[in-house]
Amino acid sequence: MRDFIIFGKGDFADIIRYIIEEEMQRNVEAYMVNKKYLDMEVYCGRPVIPYEEAERYYKPSDYAVSLGYEAHDMYQTRERLQYELSKKGFFFDNVISNTANLTNASLGHGNIIMQNCVLAPFSKIGNGNVFWATAQVQHHNILGNFNCIAPGASSSGYVKIGNHCFIGTNATLKNNISMADYSLIGAGAYVSENTSEYEVVVPVKSIKLREKNCFDFMR
Numbered sequence: 001m002r003d004f005i006i007f008g009k010g011d012f013a014d015i016i017r018y019i020i021e022e023e024m025q026r027n028v029e030a031y032m033v034n035k036k037y038l039d040m041e042v043y044c045g046r047p048v049i050p051y052e053e054a055e056r057y058y059k060p061s062d063y064a065v066s067l068g069y070e071a072h073d074m075y076q077t078r079e080r081l082q083y084e085l086s087k088k089g090f091f092f093d094n095v096i097s098n099t100a101n102l103t104n105a106s107l108g109h110g111n112i113i114m115q116n117c118v119l120a121p122f123s124k125i126g127n128g129n130v131f132w133a134t135a136q137v138q139h140h141n142i143l144g145n146f147n148c149i150a151p152g153a154s155s156s157g158y159v160k161i162g163n164h165c166f167i168g169t170n171a172t173l174k175n176n177i178s179m180a181d182y183s184l185i186g187a188g189a190y191v192s193e194n195t196s197e198y199e200v201v202v203p204v205k206s207i208k209l210r211e212k213n214c215f216d217f218m219r
């Protein structure tokens, strides 16, 4: 089994290392970051190497890379990194929590699937997607590449999600709808119709009852 190198250091990289080592029982050999962020030689007890020269340190055909860095740009940077590192020859094995349930879903590569996610039967998942803990993709969904499905987000049957979409925490997608590329669905939204490219859908905001406190209700 190939060892992993994680791109990035920080909390997202820590989550990925936990899944790889504690849940998948595979080894993280090193971290890589862009040269200009190379401010430490060791992170979590592993060497940190420059991304630009990664292939000088580790033979690409012997290693998988996982991207432990989000960038908050609808995963455009993640797509570029996955493309460039694949071109150097590194593999992008999927990182899958041992508590995720993937009955019969088909998967590309470079996906990260966290704790207690459900990818239901007959779903087709592309490359480079991140499913945060407890995200649910129901039966016969088709997902493209480099989407972020946040914790507790849930898509009903036969949903299509294009590329570079962000589906926020606890958002719900009605069955049979399509999310166009770069759709941004805010946390807690209920989406009942197709979206267009770059569209943003948000729910009504909850309000603070500024004149009340908890003991006005719980006495």
Ligand SMILES: CC(C)(COP(=O)(O)OP(=O)(O)OC[C@H]1O[C@@H](n2cnc3c(N)ncnc32)[C@H](O)[C@@H]1OP(=O)(O)O)[C@@H](O)C(=O)NCCC(=O)NCCS
Pocket (backbone or CB within 6 Å): 132, 150, 151, 167, 168, 169, 185, 186, 187, 202, 203, 204, 205
């Ligand atoms: C939709 C979302 C991205 C908006 O981001 P935000 O930081 O809350 O946005 P802001 O509060 O700065 O608001 C920006 C603008 O959008 C509007 N807006 C944001 N949420 C809105 C809502 N629910 N209803 C109406 N308008 C809203 C604001 O009024 C503001 O308008 P303005 O620029 O004209 O003043 C955010 O609410 C969200 O859902 N984030 C995802 C959280 C999540 O799932 N995290 C998990 C990551 S794994």
